[in-house]
Amino acid sequence: xxxxxxxxxxxxxxxxxxxxxxxxxxxxxxxxxxxxxxxxxxxxxxxxxxxxxxxxxxxxxxxxxxxxxxxxxxxxxxxxxxxxxxxxxxxxxxxxxxxxxxxxxxxxxxxxxxxxxxxxxxxxxxxxxxxxxxxxxxxxxxxxxxxxxxxxxxxxxxxxxxxxxxxxxxxxxxxxxxxxxxxxxxxxxxxxxxxxxxxxxxxxxxxxxxxxxxxxxxxxxxxxxxxx
Numbered sequence: 001x002x003x004x005x006x007x008x009x010x011x012x013x014x015x016x017x018x019x020x021x022x023x024x025x026x027x028x029x030x031x032x033x034x035x036x037x038x039x040x041x042x043x044x045x046x047x048x049x050x051x052x053x054x055x056x057x058x059x060x061x062x063x064x065x066x067x068x069x070x071x072x073x074x075x076x077x078x079x080x081x082x083x084x085x086x087x088x089x090x091x092x093x094x095x096x097x098x099x100x101x102x103x104x105x106x107x108x109x110x111x112x113x114x115x116x117x118x119x120x121x122x123x124x125x126x127x128x129x130x131x132x133x134x135x136x137x138x139x140x141x142x143x144x145x146x147x148x149x150x151x152x153x154x155x156x157x158x159x160x161x162x163x164x165x166x167x168x169x170x171x172x173x174x175x176x177x178x179x180x181x182x183x184x185x186x187x188x189x190x191x192x193x194x195x196x197x198x199x200x201x202x203x204x205x206x207x208x209x210x211x212x213x214x215x216x217x218x219x220x221x222x223x224x225x226x227x228x
Contacts, residue, residue, distance in 0.1 A: 015067055023067060027059035027111040030123045031104055034059075037127040038100050041134035055100060059108035066112025141197075143171060147220035148191040151181065152212045158189055162211060169204040170195050186215070 035055040039047050103126060110119035133139075148166075152158055158178065166173045170193040177190035195204075201219060208217050 015070075020064075020067060022116075023063050023111050023114075024060050026116050026119065027063040027108050028056065030107045030111065030119060031056040031059035033123060033127060034100065034104050034107065037130050041130050051097060055104045058101065058104040059111060062105050062108025063112035066109060143194050143196045144221075145192060145194050146222070147218075148173075148193050149216075149218040149220075150189045150191070150208060150212055151215040151217070152187050152189065153215070154180075154185055154187060156187075156212070158187055162189070162191075162208065165204075165207045165211060166191065166193060169199055169207070 035052045038055060039052055107119050107123050110116075110122070150162065152161070163173075172194040174192050175189060176192055177188075179188050179190075180186065181188050195201075205217050205219060209215075
């Protein structure tokens with residue numbers, strides 16, 4: 001019985017209604033499992049509902065395409081020509097999202113080819129691995145680079161004035177830019193700083209406020225900026 005589950009059950013020359021319904025049902029269930037895994041392994045509020053719904057449908061769509069193509073080469077070229085008309089316009093995706101898209105396509109391909117047992121097997125194994133990697137926070141960075149802007153009065157010598165405080169709360173820093181503001185009565189210092197994630201940002205800013213006379217201080221969560 002186990003061998004029959006992992007054997008090819010789809011006859012590519014003919015498509016029966018029961019076989020087609022079974023293929024769509026299994027691929028839909030696998031797509032739902034993959035989509036739920038994506039939602040659970042995404043950061044809080046970091047997933048898109050539309051993308052999650054799309055992952056539910058992709059395996060079924062791919063499975064239907066494989067069923068329609070079968071072993072007919074002419075039909076495969078016809079479908080390829082039809083789908084080449086479609087143009088997708090979207091923002092560059094996250095590499096993790098692209099991986100999930102390939103995951104769902106592989107599940108649909110396996111179901112469409114009739115390898116239901118293998119489709120269920122690799123879907124379960126890969127979903128389990130993704131959950132384990134998410135729980136263990138595999139690949140997560142222990143520190144991050146941020147952009148720090150400090151406003152100081154014009155009579156304060158900024159050269160090295162904040163080096164001691166910044167070095168205490170960061171692992172690396174660099175002064176990137178100095179400019180005057182408020183008609184030249186104030187200076188603005190722009191640093192890139194690398195901080196460990198467990199460092200208190202409030203304590204860091206409070207320490208800087210004591211040195212710059214409680215003037216404006218900005219700490220941006222990302223240092224990737226074309227203009228400082």
